[in-house]
Amino acid sequence: MPRYAIIDSDTASDDTIAILLASKFFKLLGITIVAGNVKFENEIKNALFTVEYFNLDVPVFIGSSRPIMGKWRTVEEVHGNNGIGDWKIEEPKISPEKEHAIDAIIRLSKEYEGELEILAVSPLTNLALAYLKDPTIVKRIKKVWIMGGAFSRGNTTPIAEFNFWVDPEAAEIVLNAGFDITIVPWETTEDAAEITDDEWKKIESINSKASTFFINVNRTLREYSKKYEGRGSIHTDSLTATIAYDNSLILQQGEFKVDVETCSISRGAMLVDWYNFSKSKNAKIVLKADKQKFINYLFSILEQSA
Numbered sequence: 001m002p003r004y005a006i007i008d009s010d011t012a013s014d015d016t017i018a019i020l021l022a023s024k025f026f027k028l029l030g031i032t033i034v035a036g037n038v039k040f041e042n043e044i045k046n047a048l049f050t051v052e053y054f055n056l057d058v059p060v061f062i063g064s065s066r067p068i069m070g071k072w073r074t075v076e077e078v079h080g081n082n083g084i085g086d087w088k089i090e091e092p093k094i095s096p097e098k099e100h101a102i103d104a105i106i107r108l109s110k111e112y113e114g115e116l117e118i119l120a121v122s123p124l125t126n127l128a129l130a131y132l133k134d135p136t137i138v139k140r141i142k143k144v145w146i147m148g149g150a151f152s153r154g155n156t157t158p159i160a161e162f163n164f165w166v167d168p169e170a171a172e173i174v175l176n177a178g179f180d181i182t183i184v185p186w187e188t189t190e191d192a193a194e195i196t197d198d199e200w201k202k203i204e205s206i207n208s209k210a211s212t213f214f215i216n217v218n219r220t221l222r223e224y225s226k227k228y229e230g231r232g233s234i235h236t237d238s239l240t241a242t243i244a245y246d247n248s249l250i251l252q253q254g255e256f257k258v259d260v261e262t263c264s265i266s267r268g269a270m271l272v273d274w275y276n277f278s279k280s281k282n283a284k285i286v287l288k289a290d291k292q293k294f295i296n297y298l299f300s301i302l303e304q305s306a
């Protein structure tokens with residue numbers, strides 16, 4: 001039985017690999033593009049390029065070109081000016097769909113009622129807007145996997161992870177909508193999705209079409225991570241796609257009332273009610289994930305796509 005998914009992506013560096021992995025794990029019904037990592041036109045181009053490079057049969061839908069409140073900054077310093085390590089690529093020949101991403105999410109939730117999973121590895125703007133347009137998507141969407149949130153080691157401010165920080169209002173809407181949600185937060189991915197120097201060299205030596213792609217798109221991410229965070233690159237979106245496919249990667253998780261701060265200096269911080277003061281729960285959080293299993297999946301796909 002195939003599993004059906006949409007990947008919601010602000011396509012840059014690791015997002016492209018998450019798309020590749022998701023296309024192997026799921027019947028991917030669409031890639032929906034949302035504002036976040038880099039210039040919106042480049043995100044669209046990177047998604048189309050990924051589809052073309054790997055010959056994927058997946059439509060690309062253009063979504064929201066800004067967060068709900070519109071206050072954010074792109075992070076070209078993390079991903080490269082074009083979002084994919086400044087790899088010089090040709091203009092993709094394929095085009096995005098005419099249908100808006102929000103309408104595609106609503107339509108596909110009807111066509112695949114009870115079966116559709118959303119891999120949200122990006123700010124949650126598209127999903128929040130789809131929900132505001134048609135709140136009944138909640139009962140039709142089977143599962144929402146979210147890469148987002150930090151509760152101790154923010155990667156964008158001292159307390160905020162990038163995806164939640166870009167659009168905390170959207171995160172608040174999605175978290176409180178009633179979806180079946182599992183969150184893979186930054187701290188978990190920092191521990192389980194690092195590509196070390198050794199692993200980077202091994203990927204280089206695979207020398208397949210996919211490994212060449214991996215090295216090129218992640219080049220700036222790796223340099224940034226080494227220089228500013230003092231370790232290898234973190235492949236957080238790829239880990240989230242893999243966890244969504246194989247739940248045995250989850251070594252520890254809890255269910256909590258989770259919220260997000262929308263004000264001032266703590267904007268984008270994830271709030272976790274560890275001791276259940278609120279007497280309610282709205283999301284599971286993956287607290288520990290299996291790095292070795294993740295690496296095995298990643299390597300086997302990079303080797304396969306020779």
Ligand SMILES: O=c1[nH]cnc2c1ncn2[C@@H]1O[C@H](CO)[C@@H](O)[C@H]1O
Binds near residue numbers: 155236
């Ligand atoms: O410094 C960074 N390292 C890794 N990913 C980042 C960084 N900045 C932004 N993102 C983007 O935000 C999410 C992780 O927070 C990922 O979805 C990635 O695309």
